[in-house]
Structures are given as C-alpha cells and as structure tokens.
C-alpha cells in the first residue's frame with residue numbers, strides 16, 4: 001500500500017514536527033484537517049465559516065442541527081464540492097488536488113437515497129466495488145462479505161426496490177465498506193430509522209470502527225445517539241466550530257448536584273432555598289451548585305428532615321445537548 005505524501009507547507013502539514021528524526025511518542029497523524037475552511041453557496045448562504053478542526057483516528061461524531069453544514073463538510077472532504085476558501089486535507093492528501101486518491105481510500109454513505117431500485121443488493125455492492133478499483137472476482141467476494149457484515153446476506157439477491165428503509169441504509173453502508181477503506185464518512189446513517197433500527201445501525205458502526213480499525217466520521221443531528229458510539233466529537237453550529245474534544249471531556253462531571261425525590265419536589269425546593277442553596281428545576285429533578293463538600297450534607301439533611309422519598313442524588317454529568325442550549329444552568333468552564 002502506498003503511503004500518502006503529507007501536504008507540503010502551510011498550516012496543514014500532516015507529518016511529524018519539522019527538524020526531528022521522526023514523530024514523537026505522542027504524535028498521532030491527523031485523519032482530517034481543515035484550516036479556515038469556508039463554503040458559500042450562491043444566494044449568500046455561508047454553509048461553513050472559517051472552520052478549523054483536526055480529527056484523529058477512531059470514531060468521531062460530527063454533530064450539528066439541521067443546516068449546520070455537516071453534509072457540506074463531508075462533500076468537501078471527498079472533493080465533491082470545492083471550498084470557497086481555506087484548506088482541507090484527508091489522510092494527509094489535499095482535497096482540491098488529490099480528490100481521486102482520497103475517494104479511493106474513503107467509503108462514503110450519503111445522506112439521501114441514491115439507490116437503483118431494479119438491481120439486487122449483491123449486484124449493486126459488487127458494482128461499487130468495481131468502481132473502487134477491485135477486479136471482478138474480488139468485487140463479488142468483497143460484496144458478499146460486506147453484505148454479510150451489515151446483516152443483509154440472506155436478502156442479497158433481492159431487488160433493492162423491495163428493501164425496507166433499514167435495509168436500504170444497510171446496503172448503503174455495505175457499498176461504503178466494499179472497497180476496504182481507511183476512512184468511512186457516514187452522513188446521517190440513522191436517518192429515517194425507528195429506535196430499534198437506529199440502535200442496530202449505531203451498533204454496526206461502532207463494531208466496524210473497533211473490529212476493523214477503520215476511522216469513521218459519522219454525522220448526526222441527534223446528539224444523544226452520537227454520544228453512545230464516538231470517542232471524539234466535533235460540534236458545529238451555523239458552519240462554525242462550536243467545540244472539538246474527546247467524548248470524555250464533553251461529558252465530564254460538572255460541579256452540579258442533581259437531587260430527585262419521588263414526591264414533594266416543591267417542598268424540597270423551598271427547603272433548599274431556605275438553606276441558601278439556590279436550587280433550580282430540571283424537569284423532575286432539582287440542581288444545586290456544589291459550593292463545598294457540605295453541599296451534599298445539606299441536601300441529604302433537607303431530604304431527611306422533610307421525610308421525602310429520595311430517588312437520586314448524584315453529581316451531574318454534562319450532556320452533549322447542552323452545547324446547543326443557551327439556558328444551561330451549569331455551563332461553568334470544564335472542571
């Protein structure tokens with residue numbers, strides 16, 4: 001296998017630091033790197049706005065609301081769309097100059113359906129294998145393997161037009177896998193699926209990442225989903241980077257105590273306020289800022305003195321959803 005030449009010069013050089021004999025012990029080559037990436041569509045729509053982000057190996061979630069710019073970014077990474085300005089590299093290759101080499105190394109699962117209804121799953125996936133450069137026999141073998149892997153082996157001789165939505169998503173995933181990619185770009189793989197189908201698809205994506213060791217960028221506007229399978233997260237909003245970090249850092253414990261009683265929440269709220277703790281409501285629970293170790297004792301005493309049935313008392317974890325909310329009570333800097 002040829003090793004991609006790193007980009008020369010500029011802020012995106014994906015090789016080891018200059019001057020050394022090789023990468024240091026902590027050096028991890030970027031899988032995706034963008035620098036001041038901007039995309040404007042005709043009609044004054046800025047889909048990506050000075051986006052600078054670095055994505056390493058592993059499973060990375062690309063999250064953002066509808067219209068945040070996720071699909072635009074993925075298409076630019078594949079060289080299917082040209083950026084208005086800025087630089088972007090995938091697997092050390094420049095997306096403007098080396099788009100074909102990038103596409104040869106990436107599997108792409110597009111957001112919208114693009115499936116021919118009157119061919120069988122196996123014919124379609126084998127055809128996509130041929131398109132990615134495999135000889136005919138290898139393409140057939142790889143197609144069967146990919147279809148088996150996504151759970152469509154039994155249905156592989158059925159016409160795609162007869163597939164359910166879940167099966168169509170799976171055949172899209174199989175064609176992304178068939179060329180033995182180094183990187184998978186999955187644009188909303190759970191779109192249109194019911195909860196069980198979403199869970200199965202996420203499990204599949206997670207297993208592909210861990211068992212095959214393929215790096216994956218998976219987009220979703222459903223933040224709760226992405227939390228489950230990613231080790232890194234890139235959050236964008238209005239084409240701008242909101243935050244890029246490890247999942248652990250996103251969800252680390254906050255300095256907020258969550259207390260939930262089965263009944264008497266209003267009573268407890270008043271009691272905590274009387275003890276100077278300034279409780280805030282969060283659906284059925286109350287949130288209290290942790291000032292010192294005594295906060296725990298004060299909350300416990302308040303619950304005990306009122307004789308209320310305590311359901312939960314825990315230090316709250318951040319939720320990824322909070323990134324996109326302005327009214328978050330515990331948004332103090334990451335501890």
Ligand SMILES: Nc1ncnc2c1ncn2[C@@H]1O[C@H](COP(=O)(O)OP(=O)(O)OP(=O)(O)O)[C@@H](O)[C@H]1O
Nearest residue numbers: 041042045047065066067068069070071072073221
């Ligand atoms: N071909 C186009 N021409 C003009 N505007 C476009 C085009 N494609 C996308 N846009 C606009 O660019 C912005 C980003 O769109 P994009 O499809 O990248 O977002 P997204 O995050 O993938 O959204 P979704 O979750 O709905 O798929 C949106 O405002 C969209 O309306």
Ligand SMILES: [Mg+2]
Nearest residue numbers: 070071072111
């Ligand atoms: Mg999209």
